[in-house]
Amino acid sequence: MSSPAEGKLSAPPVAPASRTSGGEHFAVALDGVTKRFGKTTALDDVSLMVRRGELMTLLGPSGCGKTTLLNLVAGFLTPDSGEIAIAGRRMTDVPAYRREIGIMFQNYALFPHMSVAANVGYGLRMRRIAKAEIARRVGEALALVKLAGLEDRKPRQLSGGQQQRIALARALVIRPQVLLLDEPFSALDRNLRASMQVELKEIQRKLGVTAIFVTHDQSEALSLSDRIAVIADGRIRQLDIPDEIYRHPLDRFVASFIGDANVLRARLERIDGAVATVVLGAARVAVPARTLQGGAVGDPVDLFVRPEGLCVAENEAAAAVHGLVAAQIYQGGHIDLYVEVPQAVSGRVLLRVPSHEGASLRPPGTRIAIALAADAAVAFRAA
């Protein structure tokens, strides 16, 4: 866990423009939003700008405040302080039913007493649109989610995946300013989830609708998002494109929450502008200096390396650390190799080696040398 000061560091990239621009170029703009429930602060001075047509993911563990943020944008909650704008209009005091928002819940929340057509057409009826026009747009929306012909069914007669598509059609048919998705895939089984994710992404891109997507599933976030806001303890820890979040996490929380990470004990040797050098075993590793602000030479640091950033060293000269193979697990395309390494915080590290290199070559107990790929590590001051 990083200190509050570190958490604050990640916010500025999006915050300063908000007050002056009024969010005009943004689909959704939050400016210094705070929400408390009794004594708990669910969101603490959060600023966030979502671009037009973007799929922004709010990623964090349960209770981090991501759902509160979604409910604030939807208008189901009012912030204790701060401002919310949608499409450049100040929305802080506007009730949910005038915000032009489409929302899809985890359990879909289809109206059980209405047919599919009545569910999808509900938002249009509330807008007092002519019947023929409603029928036409409902038909279009159902075709978009590939469920044309199910107009007269009741929600309970549909499968989970179909219900989800109906919920999506219902949210999109009103042409919302922003589409809010509250953990929409968590109730689906794995295969269906993957195909629904692809489909949602396609539809979102095709319509160019801005979407805010809440999830605690980091792999879902990495695969779907244009940008990810990693949230913990009511603050945005890091906001960036998935690749940056994955490869250059700004703090320990982000580094350990997203993807698998090996943590190795190392020592800070030098800070040279934007690059710092740390010593790990026999190797010197270059890491970004920004995550080591305030560190002194000789300080212990924790080096975070993804499994694919480690490899079996070809020769002794390239080796950083050595260890004994503890287990190898065949995964099809690759092999997970668990190696006991003295420098590892958890006692062992995980490597992914291509399976064509052969599993039988390194039975448990084999001593191997491990090397680090270039630009594959980030370091944080030891906790």
Add this chain to the structure above:
Amino acid sequence: MRSQSLLRLLGGAAVALILGFLLLPGLVVTLAAFNSRAILSFPPESWSWRWFAKAIAYEDFQAGFRNGLIVTACASSIALVVGAAFAFALDRYEFRLKRALETVLLSPLVVPHFTIGLGFLILAAQVGLARGYAVVVACHVVLVLPFVLRSVYISLRNLDPRLELAAASLGAPPRRVLTTITVPLLLPGLVSGWLFAAILSFNEFTASLFVTSQRTQTLPVALYNYVREYADPSMAAVSVIYIVVTATLLILANVFLGLAKVLAVEQPR
């Protein structure tokens, strides 16, 4: 295998015994109603419809039936509105003494009907109210309110708040959320609450005895007054009519709403 079928046989016998025990009083009264002789006896020696004809033609029973309908309709409808309002308040809002109100409104009746009837009698005399329908209706509202409240409250608890949020996000102002989502989904709870209230109110005797007058006496009170003087099977005939009317109401509720739903057995998702 043999012990298993024996067990099944014993189980079936037990269920039959329990059912028989529960249905026995109704059965005895029903058979007694068809007795052609002018005494309440079981089993009857010869059969006749004459006591039904007499019961239906008897003026006190007619008046009691009419009064009962008036009181029941008013009391259960008022209780439904008041109970639904309380149920909403308890489910949706936080306020001082909420716990206390919840306990009072939802607790099974601690105060006996006898006490409630006596209380209303004293109150009515105190404020100089004649013993008209108002007192009877007010008394019945108090008696059936907990049942209505409980029924609506359970339905509200089972209502997914996200349905209302989804409707709001789709552009429905609060009043339209209420009319298009909340009330339609609560309908089984509202109907079952009203139905229970109606059945209880129509059958209520103890408190009614205190608050009704000759002019406003309900059917159970009329029956009591009758049995003090006569003991012929026309009362049994009235009982049979009671059973038939109640069963018809429940069957209608089942046809239109599903009894499982009305009785809140099945949890709506």
